[in-house]
Structure formats: structure tokens, C-alpha cells
Amino acid sequence: MRKILIVGAGQSGLQLALGLQAEGYEVTLMSNRTPDEIRTGRVMSTQCMFHTALQHERDLDLNFWESQAPKTEGLGVSVAGPDGARPIDWLGRLDGYAQSVDQRVKMAGWMETFAQRGGQLVIHGAAVSDLDYFSRAYDLVLVAAGKGELVSMFGRDAERSPYTEPQRALAVAYVHGLGPRPEHPDLDAVRCNLVPGAGELFVMPTLTTGGRADILFWEGIPGGPLDVFSGVKDPAEHLSLTLQLMERFTPWEYARATKAELTDANGTLAGRYAPTVRNPVGRLPGGGLVLGVADVVVANDPITGQGSNSASKCAAAYLASIVERGEEPFDEAWMQATFDAYWDTARHVTKWTNAMLGAPPEHVLNLIGAAGGLQTVADRFANGFNDPADFENYFYDPEKTEAFLAEAAAR
Structure with missing residues (x-):
């Protein structure tokens, strides 16, 4: 052979x-x-x-770890507003569950x-x-x-x-002790928190070397308020910065992270690439x-x-x-x-x-906003993470977006 x-x-x-x-x-x-x-x-x-x-x-x-890893059944989006408000917050259901194994x-x-x-x-x-x-x-x-x-x-x-340059500064922390989202306490989900003009915070369950854990993942626009991890070598300092940013920009996520601690001394990562x-x-x-x-x-x-x-x-x-x-x-x-x-x-x-990675155009903002009141929109967006080809049908073109939202509202 x-x-x-x-x-x-x-x-x-x-x-x-x-x-x-x-x-x-x-x-x-x-x-x-x-x-x-x-x-x-x-x-x-x-x-x-x-x-x-x-x-x-x-x-x-x-799939050696499928029975042990958390089964992620939803994907939610929150948009941060001024003063800790959340003008948009919704959860889409996945047709087939996702999993993260360290x-x-x-x-x-x-x-x-x-x-x-x-x-x-x-x-x-x-x-x-x-x-x-x-x-x-x-x-x-x-x-x-x-x-x-x-x-x-x-x-x-x-x-x-x-x-030609990195579009985000990346910072990851694996933690134990994160509480559930009160909106869906019995359902594991990836949570995407969008902080306009600054970046994003992703929170997701995982299976790591020490069992079940959660990942806190900041993506900061270079030079912005979330781009603070360069040169941070100490894992405790990395986690402290992660939590400080959560308290400032995503207080609803910070509220369930007050008892979070690193899974291990190697549970942090930071960097950037184009x-x-x-x-x-x-x-x-x-x-x-x-x-x-x-x-x-x-x-x-x-x-x-x-x-x-x-x-x-x-x-x-x-x-x-x-x-x-x-x-x-x-x-x-x-x-x-x-x-x-x-x-x-x-x-x-x-x-x-x-x-x-760019600033979302108006029709995409309308789409993300509409998902809060139309479950079919939330579900379709969530399932796009499995099949990104579907975004061609309703995401990029304003007319296709408008037609999809009208159809979803009519249902």
C-alpha cells in the first residue's frame, strides 16, 4: 500500500x-x-x-469522548448596550448538538x-x-x-x-465554577456576546483534562478596550483581566462567573493572527x-x-x-x-x-434583532454554524434578508 x-x-x-x-x-x-x-x-x-x-x-x-463531553444544544446571541443593558438576547436551537473536547x-x-x-x-x-x-x-x-x-x-x-493584519486580539481561559445562564439553566449553549465597537465574548461548555468545564473567550478589536492581554504571562492575571472585562462589558455573564477559577495552570491562551x-x-x-x-x-x-x-x-x-x-x-x-x-x-x-469581522450592515442588525422575536430566525442563524453555506440564502443580500424575515413573520 x-x-x-x-x-x-x-x-x-x-x-x-x-x-x-x-x-x-x-x-x-x-x-x-x-x-x-x-x-x-x-x-x-x-x-x-x-x-x-x-x-x-x-x-x-x-468519537471517544462523545458520552463524556457536554452536549451543546443551543447557540445564543446577546448584544451589549450602554450601562450594562442587553437590547438583544436570544437562543437558537441546534438541530444536532455540538461538543467541545479540549x-x-x-x-x-x-x-x-x-x-x-x-x-x-x-x-x-x-x-x-x-x-x-x-x-x-x-x-x-x-x-x-x-x-x-x-x-x-x-x-x-x-x-x-x-x-493583511490581525482583526482580533484573542484571549482564552478554561474555568471551573461558572454558573448556568438563568434564561436556560438546564440547557448547555454557546453564548455569543457582541460588544459593538470593542469585540466579542464567547462562553461555551467543554470537556477538559479535569472533566466538565467552561471556556471564556474574548475577541478584542486591536487597539480597543478588550485588547489588554499582550504580554500577560501569569494565568491568574489573565483570568482576572477576563473577569474585569466581563464585569464592565457583559455584566450578565459576569454574574455567573464570580466563583470561576482556572481549570489548571495551563488553562489560558492569548495571541492574534491575520x-x-x-x-x-x-x-x-x-x-x-x-x-x-x-x-x-x-x-x-x-x-x-x-x-x-x-x-x-x-x-x-x-x-x-x-x-x-x-x-x-x-x-x-x-x-x-x-x-x-x-x-x-x-x-x-x-x-x-x-x-x-467588520461592522455589521443595517440588514444584518435587523436580522439579529428579529431573531429575538422570531424563533425560526434564531434557529436558522444558530444552525448556520454547522452549515455556513446557508448564509448565502439570507444573510449577505439585503433583499434576501428582508424576504426571509417577512416569511418568518408570516408564519
Whole structure:
């Protein structure tokens, strides 16, 4: 069977490695950390995954934590007004529940499973020079490591990348002790709190190394009042800043966070990056080619919570393309076509995410406001997180929005 190398052991790299392994391929996986180093390291993301992405894991029997992780059945939006008011506050119901499993738990567990099933796990931080050699030893090399030197092999696609600078400053804290939302005390939901002109606060349940927890995630417009986490190294200070901002801008969320404490000393994360789409084929100095995977080639801002979802969908699309290729060569034309098939899904995520990073136009404000009184609008918006392609039907065009709202009101 054909030999495939995957560099990077995140959602996409591991899902793809385990999927190819199940199909009988000889797979080598390179990671710059051991499973134990991942498990005891710093949190890596918020990773709320919706139904379609979760189903890809189920299809490969990789949903090891489904019975333990909180089942997120709703997605709510609140808009902060002056003086702690909430002019908009509603909850949409998801058709299929979402789940978040701390990537320290999932990636460490999946890596161990890959090795137990006979896969070759190499702990090594790969450089371009390494891949130059490996491209001659393997039928296909896939790069799924979204940070570091390797990303520089994939040129920026200017037409698909409207931003050259980070659009949000990101700050995450995993906590125990968060109380329920009084509006729905018995239902787990992702809560999106929009603070006009400043940024967003997302609150979501998760399963972490110490069991059930919640994630507090600030997205601040650079240079604004939420952009205060740069240089903060102390986890306690990070949490204190998180709570101070909640008390000032989202007091309804702060009210249930007065007893919150960090899940562990590595339960915080801060940073920023520019949303970027890159060309999918990387050229090595020796003439070999490698194919970029997931956020190596399509890196969106996490404002729409699509990172892990997109990684799962990319891995599923690439798996199908590799298997379908049979014994034919994995040449440049095939690499481009494989990415293009994934881009047909990913383009909707990129368009929606980039739209949400800007100031919302009037018809979008009307849509978000109308969801407070029309449950069908709230539900459809919530389910767009699972299928962002649906936003084409009613979100971007004012006339389509008006027609949808009129139809929903008539019902």
C-alpha cells in the first residue's frame, strides 16, 4: 500500500492519519510533541464542533469522548448596550448538538491510538529541509502544521485574503465554577456576546483534562478596550483581566462567573493572527511538492468558531480524494483539484467569517434583532454554524434578508 507522511498532529492531521490507517495505507505521522507533552501542556483552542464535523469523527469511530463531553444544544446571541443593558438576547436551537473536547485530551488520545494501531509516530519538529528528503521517500507528503517555518512554503492567495493584519486580539481561559445562564439553566449553549465597537465574548461548555468545564473567550478589536492581554504571562492575571472585562462589558455573564477559577495552570491562551488563504501546493528546494491541509491553507479568525469544524471537513475531503486516486500519482494537478473540492465548502466559512469581522450592515442588525422575536430566525442563524453555506440564502443580500424575515413573520 502507498506510503503517506503527515506533518502535524492537530485535528486535521490526526483525523486524516487515522482515516488513512483504517484504509490500509502506510502512514507516518510527525509531531513536535509527545502525547504526554500535549496532555500536560497549554490549551490550544476553543474547538466547539458542530454536527457535520462531529459526524466525520463518528464515521471513523473516533468519537471517544462523545458520552463524556457536554452536549451543546443551543447557540445564543446577546448584544451589549450602554450601562450594562442587553437590547438583544436570544437562543437558537441546534438541530444536532455540538461538543467541545479540549484538544489536549483529544490529540493526545488520538496520537496514542494511532501508534497502538501500528502507525509510525515520529516526534520531531520538521523543517523544510526534512521534507525535501521525505518527499522522495513517500508517495505523498501532507503538511497539517499550521504554524512555524513550514507555512512559509505556501504563498498567500491575495484575492481570497482581504486582510493583511490581525482583526482580533484573542484571549482564552478554561474555568471551573461558572454558573448556568438563568434564561436556560438546564440547557448547555454557546453564548455569543457582541460588544459593538470593542469585540466579542464567547462562553461555551467543554470537556477538559479535569472533566466538565467552561471556556471564556474574548475577541478584542486591536487597539480597543478588550485588547489588554499582550504580554500577560501569569494565568491568574489573565483570568482576572477576563473577569474585569466581563464585569464592565457583559455584566450578565459576569454574574455567573464570580466563583470561576482556572481549570489548571495551563488553562489560558492569548495571541492574534491575520486571516489568510494560501496556495495549497508547496514547492520544496529539491523540486518535490507537498499539499497543505486545513488552517495551513485556509486560516480564518475564530470569531465564527469554525477552526476545528473546517479541519475535520478538510480531513474528510482529503481522505476521500486520496482513496479515490488509487494508484495514480499524487501530482500537482491532483493536489490542486483536491484543495479545490475542499474550498467549495471552505469558501463559505471564509466569506462569513470575514463578514463578521467588520461592522455589521443595517440588514444584518435587523436580522439579529428579529431573531429575538422570531424563533425560526434564531434557529436558522444558530444552525448556520454547522452549515455556513446557508448564509448565502439570507444573510449577505439585503433583499434576501428582508424576504426571509417577512416569511418568518408570516408564519
